[in-house]
Amino acid sequence: MSFLGGFLTSLLSTLGDVLPIAIIMFGFQLVILRKPIRNLRQILIGFSFVLLGLTFFLEGLEQALFPLGKLMAEQLTSPDFLGIMDGHRGNWVSYLWVYIFAFAIGFSTTIAEPSLIAVAIKANQVSAGAIGTWGLRIAVAIGVAVGISMGAYRIVTGSPLHYFIITGYILVVIQTAFCPKSIIALAYDSGGVTTSTVTVPLVAALGLGLANNIPGRNPLLDGFGLIAFASLFPIMSVMGYAQISEWRAQRDKRST
């Protein structure tokens, strides 16, 4: 019974997400473009699949993976587990397991992120197969993994967020000058795509756990910033991926 209730709540909240979009699209199609929608039946079936799919997806995450993942983030950041005396901050190295967990959870949630799958499908189509769906997704996932571990390190050491972000921007600008022109837009996009339904709740729990457990950190102020890291680093890793593939293609050409 409680499952049905939870399911209905999820369905309603997803409906609340989809409805404004559907109204805008169908409104413009009918009033401004004044054209009947091609394959209306198929499109409507597609919308209901998206609606049902997201509901199942979110409900399943809510029931299974989120509670366990959040509990894990709390336990891994607790001083008891890390072997740090009460009231002491410990060395930044004492948090090694936190960084490893941050890396692993960043990578794995990104692979499961539906919006990244969507963009990877589109990029694969548009590039006529030159950009592999898995290549792009793994490149983004590595970026998010590195970003979240760096973000965790920042919360531990308490260094100001904007230094990291500004350094990141400078690196992105330098990479842009050297990377193949065709990938630039996609790389910039991959920064915003990655942080959605699966990643944000787990990463937020990790940030809050860290900020709660480290003396001198304010959860309200220091818990933020992980998402910013997670949307910056994929830009670099995707451009890096493009540079490496171009370099390898050139090397292969030269050797034959």
Next chain:
Amino acid sequence: MSIELSIFSCKVRLVKKLLVLMAKSMLESVRDLLPIILVIAFFQLLILRQPIPDLSGLLFGTVLVVLGLTLFIHGLKIGLFPIGESMAHDFSRKGSLFWLLAFAFALGFGTTVAEPALIAVADEASKVAATGGMITDTSESRRSYAYGLRMTVALSVGLAIVIGVLRIIKGWPIQYLIIGGYIGVILMTFFAPPEIIGIAYDSGGVTTSTITVPLVAALGVGLASSIRGRNPLTDGFGLIAFASLTPMIFVMGYGMIL
């Protein structure tokens, strides 16, 4: 008799084919979710050394997630992608820049303003502002602060999609606009109150939801492929990049004004 039999076997083959297709896409979803399951199992069993609580509930939830992802991806391919692209084609054939930009703004604003992740972040931000003494600590002023923040972010995403669409039409190189945005973010960082910076940086990432991203990607690629001289790969992408950059600038601006 033999005709009936052959029709029957035809139907059986069709059903078989459908089932194989479904099983294939389900398997793909399992593969997408495998890393997250392995990570959680590894940390729970080997590092924290604790049993998994409520194993049957966990399995049931995982089955739901797999089923949901499969349905979502299929719905994307037959529903969201085609309508996004066909609308982009129709708009470029209609040739009215005003309505295209109005559509771009409505899509950006409308999908962001009700986004649950944004509502959660705005609530957090109002708490930060109240403890930081930027606003008085009453539920009334907190609510109006959170509401103003949500409107600001939605407005900035609407504007971002408008700029992005304009870029596709004019063929401007994306890197100059993005670097300009970076400079804007850095400048604002120096003037914005320090309490707001973390939230502002995070707000860039949370705005783009699971339904918005595929639609916006389809719109960009559709536009770039229906305008002569544009390449769908170099010009079609980039809308989401703008949508995750402008909220940072606008949220810091909001923190400065209030």
